[in-house]
Amino acid sequence: MTSERYNARDSEPRWQRQWDEKAIFASKNDDPRPKYYVLEMFPYPSGRIHIGHVRNYTLGDVLARFMRAKGFNVLHPMGWDAFGLPAENAAIERKVAPKAWTYDNIAAMKKQLRSIGLSLDWNREFATCDPSYYKHQQKMFLDFLRAGLAEREKRKINWDPVDMTVLANEQVIDGRGWRSGAVVEQREMNQWVFKITKYSQELLDALDSLDRWPDKVRLMQRNWIGRSEGLLIRFALDPATTPAGESELKIFTTRPDTLFGAKFMAISADHPLAQAAAAKNPKLAEFIADVKKIGTAQEIIDTAEKQGFDTGIKAVHPFDPNWKLPVYVANFVLMEYGTGAIFGCPAHDQRDLDFVNKYNLGNTPVVCPEGQDPKAFVITDTAYDGDGRMINSRFLDGLTIEQAKEEIAKRLEKEMRGNAPVGERQVNFRLRDWGISRQRYWGCPIPVIHCPKCDVVPVPDSDLPVTLPEDATFDKPGNALDHHPTWKHVTCPKCGAKAQRETDTMDTFVDSSWYFARFTDPWNEKAPTTPDVANRMMPVDQYIGGVEHAILHLLYSRFFTRAMKATGHIGMDEPFAGMFTQGMVVHETYQRADGTYVTPAEVKVEAIGGERRATMIYGGEEVSIGPIEKMSKSKKNTVDPDDIIATYGADVARWFMLSDSPPDRDVIWSDERVQGASRFVQRLWRLVNESAEIAKSAPPARPASFGADALALRKAAHGALDKVSSGIERLHFNVCLAHIREFTNALAEVLGRGGKPAPDVAWAVREASVILVQLFAPMMPHLAEECWQVLGQSGLISEANWPQIERDLLVEDTVTLVVQVNGKKRGDVTVPRVAQNPEIEAAVLALDAVKVALGGKAVRKVIVVPMRIVNVVG
Ligand code: ANZ
Numbered sequence: 009m010t011s012e013r014y015n016a017r018d019s020e021p022r023w024q025r026q027w028d029e030k031a032i033f034a035s036k037n038d039d040p041r042p043k044y045y046v047l048e049m050f051p052y053p054s055g056r057i058h059i060g061h062v063r064n065y066t067l068g069d070v071l072a073r074f075m076r077a078k079g080f081n082v083l084h085p086m087g088w089d090a091f092g093l094p095a096e097n098a099a100i101e102r103k104v105a106p107k108a109w110t111y112d113n114i115a116a117m118k119k120q121l122r123s124i125g126l127s128l129d130w131n132r133e134f135a136t137c138d139p140s141y142y143k144h145q146q147k148m149f150l151d152f153l154r155a156g157l158a159e160r161e162k163r164k165i166n167w168d169p170v171d172m173t174v175l176a177n178e179q180v181i182d183g184r185g186w187r188s189g190a191v192v193e194q195r196e197m198n199q200w201v202f203k204i205t206k207y208s209q210e211l212l213d214a215l216d217s218l219d220r221w222p223d224k225v226r227l228m229q230r231n232w233i234g235r236s237e238g239l240l241i242r243f244a245l246d247p248a249t250t251p252a253g254e255s256e257l258k259i260f261t262t263r264p265d266t267l268f269g270a271k272f273m274a275i276s277a278d279h280p281l282a283q284a285a286a287a288k289n290p291k292l293a294e295f296i297a298d299v300k301k302i303g304t305a306q307e308i309i310d311t312a313e314k315q316g317f318d319t320g321i322k323a324v325h326p327f328d329p330n331w332k333l334p335v336y337v338a339n340f341v342l343m344e345y346g347t348g349a350i351f352g353c354p355a356h357d358q359r360d361l362d363f364v365n366k367y368n369l370g371n372t373p374v375v376c377p378e379g380q381d382p383k384a385f386v387i388t389d390t391a392y393d394g395d396g397r398m399i400n401s402r403f404l405d406g407l408t409i410e411q412a413k414e415e416i417a418k419r420l421e422k423e424m425r426g427n428a429p430v431g432e433r434q435v436n437f438r439l440r441d442w443g444i445s446r447q448r449y450w451g452c453p454i455p456v457i458h459c460p461k462c463d464v465v466p467v468p469d470s471d472l473p474v475t476l477p478e479d480a481t482f483d484k485p486g487n488a489l490d491h492h493p494t495w496k497h498v499t500c501p502k503c504g505a506k507a508q509r510e511t512d513t514m515d516t517f518v519d520s521s522w523y524f525a526r527f528t529d530p531w532n533e534k535a536p537t538t539p540d541v542a543n544r545m546m547p548v549d550q551y552i553g554g555v556e557h558a559i560l561h562l563l564y565s566r567f568f569t570r571a572m573k574a575t576g577h578i579g580m581d582e583p584f585a586g587m588f589t590q591g592m593v594v595h596e597t598y599q600r601a602d603g604t605y606v607t608p609a610e611v612k613v614e615a616i617g618g619e620r621r622a623t624m625i626y627g628g629e630e631v632s633i634g635p636i637e638k639m640s641k642s643k644k645n646t647v648d649p650d651d652i653i654a655t656y657g658a659d660v661a662r663w664f665m666l667s668d669s670p671p672d673r674d675v676i677w678s679d680e681r682v683q684g685a686s687r688f689v690q691r692l693w694r695l696v697n698e699s700a701e702i703a704k705s706a707p708p709a710r711p712a713s714f715g716a717d718a719l720a721l722r723k724a725a726h727g728a729l730d731k732v733s734s735g736i737e738r739l740h741f742n743v744c745l746a747h748i749r750e751f752t753n754a755l756a757e758v759l760g761r762g763g764k765p766a767p768d769v770a771w772a773v774r775e776a777s778v779i780l781v782q783l784f785a786p787m788m789p790h791l792a793e794e795c796w797q798v799l800g801q802s803g804l805i806s807e808a809n810w811p812q813i814e815r816d817l818l819v820e821d822t823v824t825l826v827v828q829v830n831g832k833k834r835g836d837v838t839v840p841r842v843a844q845n846p847e848i849e850a851a852v853l854a855l856d857a858v859k860v861a862l863g864g865k866a867v868r869k870v871i872v873v874p875m876r877i878v879n880v881v882g
Pocket residue numbers: 234235236260261262263264266340341342343344345346347348349350351352353355356357436
């Protein structure tokens with residue numbers, strides 16, 4: 009028996025090397041076995057992996073290793089989401105080229121990833137900044153362009169007037185440019201967009217088929233797509249009040265039922281009518297300029313205080329020519345949605361209510377909740393958007409909301425003004441086309457050329473890739489591609505005239521919208537995919553990542569897959585059959601008296617008299633324990649995966665990540681619990697070594713029968729096998745780990761009895777220890793390989809088949825028999841399934857119900873019908 013401790017530092021690199029040398033995780037596309045594609049969202053090469061990565065990749069790895077053992081051809085690739093702003097910032101701040109910075113980071117992170125012991129197929133690795141990858145993205149852009157799925161469109165962008173550059177929404181902070189501090193303006197510029205809205209309805213409908221996606225993610229997507237059924241209404245304007253005799257205003261409403269509660273009209277600052285009015289009214293022009301300063305970010309627009317400007321224009325109520333409504337320009341009406349104009353019904357819409365309360369326009373409730381007295385129903389600060397009956401609404405009074413909507417729609421559809429109806433039913437989507445133009449260097453160049461004669465000319469396929477120049481400079485603000493002395497100057501491929509390359513690059517979300525398809529055949533130099541391979545290996549069976557990507561990344565990927573189908577690159581609509589969103593790794597925060605944060609590594613936490621106290625390890629200064637929060641650099645509550653792996657080994661880190669909470673919830677990092685995981689590793693190691701000793705005395709052949717002790721252990725083993733197998737399939741990893749611990753206790757109990765075990769017990773110990781090691785192998789693969797050897801098993805456990813469950817060992821241990829006295833049912837009794845007749849008789853005669861029924865009479869006979877009935881004859 010070994011008394012040596014398990015040494016992860018020695019063992020882990022050794023097994024990683026073996027896996028590598030044998031390339032056992034490389035999957036082949038011509039493998040005839042059924043495929044299983046497991047993918048974790050690929051990382052951005054920031055330079056270091058963080059603990060969230062460890063959790064993400066461990067979750068996927070457990071599944072990948074399990075499915076491999078179950079006999080699937082598992083595809084489990086890894087790559088790098090490598091374009092983006094941080095590389096350019098590094099270039100500005102540290103004078104390193106974005107490319108060098110990125111590839112250095114990739115090399116460092118790859119080394120870190122390897123130390124986690126992930127069963128990845130590195131043969132398929134690529135970075136999205138490799139020209140051999142983005143070349144195909146450019147090809148697809150051109151395909152999309154030809155298919156009408158990519159277009160140029162005037163779009164609003166954030167413009168920094170000092171740096172003379174376009175800013176991403178994240179670069180606008182409180183309405184100012186992040187670097188210059190200048191007030192940001194909105195400008196209209198030609199931008200490239202992908203026509204995702206062509207698929208709005210389809211992307212919505214198909215959510216119903218994604219039954220292995222979290223409901224919350226589907227709901228978020230549904231809301232983002234935002235389908236609304238409503239009515240387009242043409243309000244007449246009083247031409248005497250309009251800037252150029254305009255005579256109507258089109259609005260979109262989902263609540264035509266509230267038309268008699270209207271108090272005002274509101275139009276967007278970008279609405280043509282607002283523009284026309286502003287041309288004659290400098291105060292209005294000023295107001296509009298102010299509104300535009302808040303940038304294009306939706307959440308800022310949503311949370312800004314509601315503001316308006318009365319244009320003096322009057323609209324006429326569609327059901328009352330004498331009813332005039334003031335037209336405001338308002339900061340909460342967006343030009344991009346509906347018609348960019350609304351009627352406001354304050355009683356039933358909170359924004360409208362806030363607005364009228366500010367401008368004293370009053371409100372009239374028109375929907376009364378059931379059971380309320382309409383005369384007493386008033387609205388002050390909270391709009392009522394619930395159900396009810398119509399009031400104060402002339403011909404609608406007494407109707408339900410739905411009936412009223414229908415009534416208004418019917419009447420306005422019939423009413424003609426000029427040669428068009430006043431009302432028209434319409435379906436609107438919140439989803440906008442996807443603007444992909446970024447005025448950045450470190451991204452995939454958009455492969456078109458602007459010719460003064462021919463306009464936009466696609467780069468011929470044979471000229472792809474359009475590669476980034478490597479000698480770009482970053483000493484000026486703005487787009488380094490645009491500044492480059494030669495890069496953009498080309499001749500037109502069509503007419504040969506002097507022309508310019510497009511200097512916009514693609515949004516990095518484009519790069520991540522098809523990498524999963526590229527992984528199926530990253531070796532194809534001719535085309536983005538090899539369709540029959542992609543069709544065989546896709547969809548991803550289980551995708552795993554953070555919920556922060558629940559909307560955009562997943563929606564873009566769903567669109568892109570459809571667009572790839574439309575252009576012949578793949579044969580399916582949905583890329584991810586199963587989606588799992590993991591929780592975060594969180595940690596307490598520690599703060600010194602002066603408010604500065606200190607890292608967990610610097611503090612010692614003790615529980616004294618039930619109260620936890622934290623002090624600085626050096627100096628002993630007391631620090632306050634703050635709330636548990638997402639690990640972040642600013643709060644300094646991070647732990648470094650490298651430190652954890654160096655101290656405890658990857659297996660301990662993996663085990664801890666999986667054990668403490670369900671994978672979709674946050675896990676609180678706790679040093680004590682990590683140490684607990686570390687002790688468990690040593691315990692397993694001891695138990696396996698002890699088992700190996702006993703196994704030596706076990707008969708080679710399976711005994712013909714098993715005694716109670718051996719049977720109990722076998723049941724524990726197969727019971728655990730059953731529960732862990734189904735647990736992994738459902739990604740209930742924490743539950744699996746609890747079953748493994750329980751089973752470990754059962755084995756330890758048998759080993760703890762000491763003495764030389766009977767042959768059947770020794771055989772069961774051998775079986776149990778092999779099963780135990782296989783059960784934790786997906787979670788702690790290095791320890792498992794080491795144990796596999798100790799147990800004298802051949803080959804690598806990473807290549808072994810998952811153990812077979814013996815189902816008859818899963819049968820319940822007890823049976824319940826009906827108890828009769830003289831043929832009449834008096835109750836029942838539960839006994840061990842293996843119980844013999846004397847034991848059953850004693851249990852039955854001890855029952856009060858039997859004693860009562862016998863009434864003191866002597867028992868003449870007890871008849872046991874096995875597994876069914878016991879009849880007491882008195
Ligand atoms: C009158 C009304 C009364 C409205 C009421 C709501 C409640 P969804 O459901 O998201 O489609 N709206 C229309 N276009 C808008 C725009 N460009 N910017 C801001 N708001 C706009 O929302 C549709 C509702 O949002 C519409 O119905 C309109 O206000 C407003 F008690 O019309 B409603």
